[in-house]
Amino acid sequence: MPPITPAKRESSDHMETKQTALPSNFALAFALCASLVCTTNALASEDAGKKKADEVCAACHGPGGNKPITPETPRLAGQQYDYLVQALNDYRMGVRNNAVMSAMAKPLTKKEIGELAGYFSRQQGLTTKR
Numbered sequence: 001m002p003p004i005t006p007a008k009r010e011s012s013d014h015m016e017t018k019q020t021a022l023p024s025n026f027a028l029a030f031a032l033c034a035s036l037v038c039t040t041n042a043l044a045s046e047d048a049g050k051k052k053a054d055e056v057c058a059a060c061h062g063p064g065g066n067k068p069i070t071p072e073t074p075r076l077a078g079q080q081y082d083y084l085v086q087a088l089n090d091y092r093m094g095v096r097n098n099a100v101m102s103a104m105a106k107p108l109t110k111k112e113i114g115e116l117a118g119y120f121s122r123q124q125g126l127t128t129k130r
Contacts, residue, residue: 049119052112056104057120065120078125084117 053065057076061068065076076084090096091105092113108116 048112049115049117052116053119057116060100064123066123066125075125076120077123079120081117081121084120085113088113088116 053061054063057065059069060073061076065079068075087096088105088108091098091101092108094102096102105113
């Protein structure tokens with residue numbers, strides 16, 4: 001067997017680099033695809049939350065949850081996600097008692113509650129001047 005010359009060694013090292021690059025390229029491609037799927041799911045969820053909010057919630061809470069029709073109706077825009085989920089679940093289960101909100105929340109699924117809470121929590125709420 002002939003000895004390995006520097007030229008052949010470089011070639012051998014280059015092949016080794018190519019072989020190790022394949023798994024990292026695959027991992028990168030996989031990560032990019034996964035992020036696109038997550039982004040697509042998030043956008044679909046946001047669209048579903050906005051659609052439900054526009055169809056049902058806007059009648060009392062206004063467009064984007066930002067213009068309630070009465071002073072007693074809360075502004076939903078900018079509220080914390082967890083608070084909105086808890087409030088809707090409480091209305092749904094009868095823990096909080098309001099005839100209108102209980103009737104609205106009762107048919108909502110867990111997924112719809114999450115979509116609505118996500119949508120309203122991303123809206124611009126009230127700001128204070130300093």
